[in-house]
Amino acid sequence: MRVDAPIYVSGVAQEIVGRGRPAPAYMNLLAAAAVGAVADAGLERSAIDGLVLSSSIPQPFERNPAEVAEYLGLGSVYTAMAPYGGRPATDVLNIARSAIRAGLATNVLVLSADNFATTLGLEGAIELYMKSFDGIYERPFGPLIPTAFALMAARHIHEYGTSAQQLAQVAVSIRKHGLLNPHTEVSGELSVDSVVNDTVVSTPLTRSMLALISTGGAQGFVVSRERIDDRSVTLAGYGEASAFMSLSQAPSLVRFDHIRRAADLALRDAEITLDDIDFVEFYDPATIVPLILLESIGFCDPGQGGAYVEGGAIELGGRLPMNTHGGTLAFRHPGMGAALDSVVEAVTQLRGEAGPRQVANAHRGLVHGQGSWLANNGFVVLGRA
Amino acid sequence: MNTSEEGAPTLPGEDSEDAVTIKPVRAVDPQADAATVFWDGCARREFWLQHCTTCDAWQFYPRSLCSHCWAPTSALEWRRPGGGAVVESFSVVHRGSGAFAAHAPYVVALVRFDEGPVMMSHIVGLDIDLGCGVGAVGDVTGIGAVAIGDRVELEFAELAGRTVPVFRAVGTGVG
Numbered sequence: 024m025r026v027d028a029p030i031y032v033s034g035v036a037q038e039i040v041g042r043g044r045p046a047p048a049y050m051n052l053l054a055a056a057a058v059g060a061v062a063d064a065g066l067e068r069s070a071i072d073g074l075v076l077s078s079s080i081p082q083p084f085e086r087n088p089a090e091v092a093e094y095l096g097l098g099s100v101y102t103a104m105a106p107y108g109g110r111p112a113t114d115v116l117n118i119a120r121s122a123i124r125a126g127l128a129t130n131v132l133v134l135s136a137d138n139f140a141t142t143l144g145l146e147g148a149i150e151l152y153m154k155s156f157d158g159i160y161e162r163p164f165g166p167l168i169p170t171a172f173a174l175m176a177a178r179h180i181h182e183y184g185t186s187a188q189q190l191a192q193v194a195v196s197i198r199k200h201g202l203l204n205p206h207t208e209v210s211g212e213l214s215v216d217s218v219v220n221d222t223v224v225s226t227p228l229t230r231s232m233l234a235l236i237s238t239g240g241a242q243g244f245v246v247s248r249e250r251i252d253d254r255s256v257t258l259a260g261y262g263e264a265s266a267f268m269s270l271s272q273a274p275s276l277v278r279f280d281h282i283r284r285a286a287d288l289a290l291r292d293a294e295i296t297l298d299d300i301d302f303v304e305f306y307d308p309a310t311i312v313p314l315i316l317l318e319s320i321g322f323c324d325p326g327q328g329g330a331y332v333e334g335g336a337i338e339l340g341g342r343l344p345m346n347t348h349g350g351t352l353a354f355r356h357p358g359m360g361a362a363l364d365s366v367v368e369a370v371t372q373l374r375g376e377a378g379p380r381q382v383a384n385a386h387r388g389l390v391h392g393q394g395s396w397l398a399n400n401g402f403v404v405l406g407r408a
Numbered sequence: 409m410n411t412s413e414e415g416a417p418t419l420p421g422e423d424s425e426d427a428v429t430i431k432p433v434r435a436v437d438p439q440a441d442a443a444t445v446f447w448d449g450c451a452r453r454e455f456w457l458q459h460c461t462t463c464d465a466w467q468f469y470p471r472s473l474c475s476h477c478w479a480p481t482s483a484l485e486w487r488r489p490g491g492g493a494v495v496e497s498f499s500v501v502h503r504g505s506g507a508f509a510a511h512a513p514y515v516v517a518l519v520r521f522d523e524g525p526v527m528m529s530h531i532v533g534l535d536i537d538l539g540c541g542v543g544a545v546g547d548v549t550g551i552g553a554v555a556i557g558d559r560v561e562l563e564f565a566e567l568a569g570r571t572v573p574v575f576r577a578v579g580t581g582v583g
Contacts, residue, residue, distance in 0.1 A: 150506055159469070160443075160469045163572050165508030165516065166528065174498070174516070177498060178496065181556040224503065225499045225502065226502075227499075269469070271525075
């Protein structure tokens, strides 16, 4: 088949655990996501001839993909895995697409699950996340994960005059979306004042400017060579780039050329421009990140991210609805699959099935996945088929 | 004085407690792990950075090649930078985790040496007002006696069980 032939996301599934509730065992989560995604696609299990597994956060990984295929009784299938942390997570969709274009499979099951915050507890989960920092030169200084984003935020404030109120506005806007999601793990509206005056975790970021830590969750997808039915969504473009891993090696703390590169590659692949994007689902581990993404991708000029989000521009009904499911700030952060929750949401939007949080006339969405404090970024363009 | 472990290569000054005798330049041992050499130096309160004799650039973290021009190990040398740096960014961590819980609040920073490289470290010697939120902190890019862009000087401190390089705002030192 042609290397630029359209490929589709025909089925999605999302395993909901609930705030503070213990998540099921890892394989139970994967199995539920698999069954859910295949049923959502309207396919029989026998139609699945490929499996791509996203690693759980604990490294190197819990299970290899052939074990998972065997557990599911898939028989003779292509298997592959993205096996390390600090990935964009969205990469597994592109791996599935590439396998189909290479003729290795026709309907690829893509699975992701995490439950480490259940098995390790909250403190254990925080410790695990902290291992993302370079063990030799950075962990000796005790940065929290929020500290990475705090260092960016402080520099952004220094260079551009971004305000704490603008950093808070992102949380306020995305919380509104989360409260429209029946599966959100948060409750209650936020105000700019409540966010600014919340407990400081790592200056200048307060608790309400940071992602949740959820007990677990899972996501499943079927990526297909054929358009199965009118609920199929086009996997129209993918772009990815990394530029550093240790924070000390980042060329800048506020301007990231590799983010622009990854987004441009995705848009070129989809043969569209930024003007064609109706909504975005950005990985939002801290409220500085959406500002940096808006600037780095080119939705606004450098330094203008704070001004962009004022006045509700990223809310439903605004010019660029963002994180319509609530993102990791106001839906959940289940682990590696946080960006895949964003993909589920984008598919739901493009199918017109988002209910009270539906973006009007949603034809194309841009989904961002990130590994390790913007070190590694993957953008997916999804469109109505 | 010498707390190095695991057969680390001999460095100048290793068997002396007088820093004056430390040679300013040393070849990079192609067999040695650069990270071990770096931290063994810190344990003796000596800070060594790599400098490339081919492209005249400094690099942090140390490597077995020059990340700027790919010159081999033989082109690299250990040098002791002047110790002056500028604050690129910093964050006051209010609640440490694990071994760092006892140290909170502490100030994690990225500092740029006058020689060019950036490293993560701590800024020490500040009077930190924890407040209760960003609003209480006030100017969030300036706290106590340091702000982004300020000059800081290298020194050493004990942190979570090891001797680490840290930085103190110029003019706030106790000598």
